[in-house]
Amino acid sequence: TTSFGIEEALEQLGIKDVNQGTSTGNEWFSNGEEISSFSPVDGQLIAKVSTTSKEDYEKVMQSATSAFKDWRLKPAPQRGEIVRQFGEELRRLKEPLGKLVSYEMGKSYQEGLGEVQEMIDICDFAVGLSRQLHGLTMHSERPGHRMYEQYHPLGVVGIISAFNFPVAVWAWNTALAWICGDVCVWKPSEKTPLCGIACQKIAAKVFADNNLPEGISCLINGDYKVGEMMTNDKRVPLVSATGSIRMGKIVAQAVAARLGKSLLELGGNNAIIVTPDADIKMTVIGAVFGAVGTAGQRCTSTRRLIIHESIYDKVKDAVVDAYKQLRIGNPLDEKNHVGPLIDKDAVRMYNQALEKVVAEGGNIIVEGGVLEGEGYESGCYVKPAIAEAKNSFEIVQHETFAPVLYLMKYSGDVENAIELQNGVVQGLSSAIMTNNLREAERFLSHAGSDCGIANVNIGTSGAEIGGAFGGEKETGGGRESGSDAWKIYMRRQTNTINYTTELPLAQGIKFDL
Numbered sequence: 218t219t220s221f222g223i224e225e226a227l228e229q230l231g232i233k234d235v236n237q238g239t240s241t242g243n244e245w246f247s248n249g250e251e252i253s254s255f256s257p258v259d260g261q262l263i264a265k266v267s268t269t270s271k272e273d274y275e276k277v278m279q280s281a282t283s284a285f286k287d288w289r290l291k292p293a294p295q296r297g298e299i300v301r302q303f304g305e306e307l308r309r310l311k312e313p314l315g316k317l318v319s320y321e322m323g324k325s326y327q328e329g330l331g332e333v334q335e336m337i338d339i340c341d342f343a344v345g346l347s348r349q350l351h352g353l354t355m356h357s358e359r360p361g362h363r364m365y366e367q368y369h370p371l372g373v374v375g376i377i378s379a380f381n382f383p384v385a386v387w388a389w390n391t392a393l394a395w396i397c398g399d400v401c402v403w404k405p406s407e408k409t410p411l412c413g414i415a416c417q418k419i420a421a422k423v424f425a426d427n428n429l430p431e432g433i434s435c436l437i438n439g440d441y442k443v444g445e446m447m448t449n450d451k452r453v454p455l456v457s458a459t460g461s462i463r464m465g466k467i468v469a470q471a472v473a474a475r476l477g478k479s480l481l482e483l484g485g486n487n488a489i490i491v492t493p494d495a496d497i498k499m500t501v502i503g504a505v506f507g508a509v510g511t512a513g514q515r516c517t518s519t520r521r522l523i524i525h526e527s528i529y530d531k532v533k534d535a536v537v538d539a540y541k542q543l544r545i546g547n548p549l550d551e552k553n554h555v556g557p558l559i560d561k562d563a564v565r566m567y568n569q570a571l572e573k574v575v576a577e578g579g580n581i582i583v584e585g586g587v588l589e590g591e592g593y594e595s596g597c598y599v600k601p602a603i604a605e606a607k608n609s610f611e612i613v614q615h616e617t618f619a620p621v622l623y624l625m626k627y628s629g630d631v632e633n634a635i636e637l638q639n640g641v642v643q644g645l646s647s648a649i650m651t652n653n654l655r656e657a658e659r660f661l662s663h664a665g666s667d668c669g670i671a672n673v674n675i676g677t678s679g680a681e682i683g684g685a686f687g688g689e690k691e692t693g694g695g696r697e698s699g700s701d702a703w704k705i706y707m708r709r710q711t712n713t714i715n716y717t718t719e720l721p722l723a724q725g726i727k728f729d730l
């Protein structure tokens with residue numbers, strides 16, 4: 218793999234053979250057990266990381282709570298200037314960081330670069346936003362009174378992220394949290410700790426160059442036990458957690474038990490509805506990229522195609538044909554479409570899903586399987602598979618984080634397709650392929666898709682940072698990134714000011730002394 222420039226990338230990013238996994242900025246320490254990061258690309262050990270002990274965590278929290286007292290006093294546009302510089306550093310290091318994402322996580326190099334581009338985009342967005350943290354002004358019911366609201370910084374924001382977007386999710390949170398005046402403590406996935414270390418180094422340099430204190434950007438590493446230190450910690454008013462529904466239910470309860478706030482970005486079970494008026498060519502591109510991109514390991518991956526019976530065979534044949542052209546292999550090699558799954562556990566889940574769909578009466582129309590031999594030594598490369606299935610199958614109701622696509626038929630009206638699309642517990646992304654205005658508008662209406670994201674004539678996967686990102690139902694209800702998602706990183710205060718010499722009470726209440 219050295220031929221793809223990985224060694225140089227690691228060097229540029231400051232990744233060593235053994236790394237400390239806890240940091241408050243330029244200070245690095247770590248006394249927890251060591252974890253190893255293996256690449257799913259070639260099965261090689263990339264480097265080791267020592268995790269965060271309870272004592273290390275205490276040190277981090279002391280640094281973060283103390284930094285918050287300084288950082289919140291800096292005017293928001295000046296905080297924006299720091300985020301601007303951070304975006305510049307990301308531009309400078311886009312290639313090595315994109316390469317590390319690809320090598321440690323297994324997505325294609327193009328998608329690795331795309332992830333870093335998302336980080337850059339959210340920085341740009343945050344810079345502008347740093348001058349627009351607006352509240353409203355209201356008219357008081359009392360004479361000589363003025364009322365308005367302000368947004369103030371919240372404190373320490375805890376970020377728990379998943380392996381599949383090992384760098385972008387952190388930036389979506391930090392870029393906004395920082396301009397809002399918060400400080401951040403990040404626990405990346407234990408499957409992608411090196412991406413975390415690389416990002417922390419990039420941020421730390423910017424804070425140090427500007428003579429800012431340690432603690433504004435902090436990193437902790439380890440598995441769920443390290444995550445739990447934050448979810449149970451009253452000093453962390455907001456926990457932003459991205460990952461599985463199983464994790465979200467545990468995290469939400471822990472944070473709620475201390476009446477903290479949580480922002481949850483959990484699993485999806487995304488469908489594309491294909492109506493009789495769909496453009497078949499666009500449908501195939503959208504569906505295939507959605508199903509096999511990132512080897513089906515996106516929260517917005519297309520899992521279900523709900524196709525009208527009148528065009529079912531046509532769409533099915535076109536999609537099956539497209540699958541024949543897929544090249545599976547090293548994601549750093551740009552001629553491949555599909556890279557590896559993250560690890561052998563994921564391969565096991567993929568195999569189980571294919572067994573289950575057959576056991577429940579499904580019909581496999583594109584065979585799956587684990588690839589072996591030269592180039593596939595990591596044991597993590599699988600063939601994207603397609604099965605005809607029913608929405609009611611248990612396995613179809615469940616998000617399998619792998620390239621398994623389920624096809625199902627609907628008949629009659631688009632309402633029937635919408636009912637199937639909504640008939641799962643998750644509510645992240647959805648799409649309709651149609652040139653029929655009535656169908657499109659019904660899909661987007663109050664009685665349409667129940668997802669946080671609903672698209673017309675594009676697939677389910679791939680979102681721009683300008684919109685609020687997140688989903689309903691068991692996807693967790695959180696919103697990140699664009700629109701007014703910033704508000705969750707701040708606390709709102711309502712102010713009433715009396716500029717008279719009287720003290721009238723609200724609602725006209727009389728209280729004479």
Ligand code: NAD
Nearest residue numbers: 378379380406440441444445460461464482483484485516
């Ligand atoms: P995961 O749930 O296994 O792990 C996610 C993170 O949560 C990791 O950092 C993990 O250490 C931590 N964690 C797990 N249990 C915890 C606990 N009890 N307390 C505190 N932290 C805990 O998920 P994964 O396999 O890394 O990622 C895949 C999942 O993430 C999929 O379900 C995918 O849909 C979802 N995802 C959602 C979004 C979104 O924006 N909605 C984005 C990316 C991924």
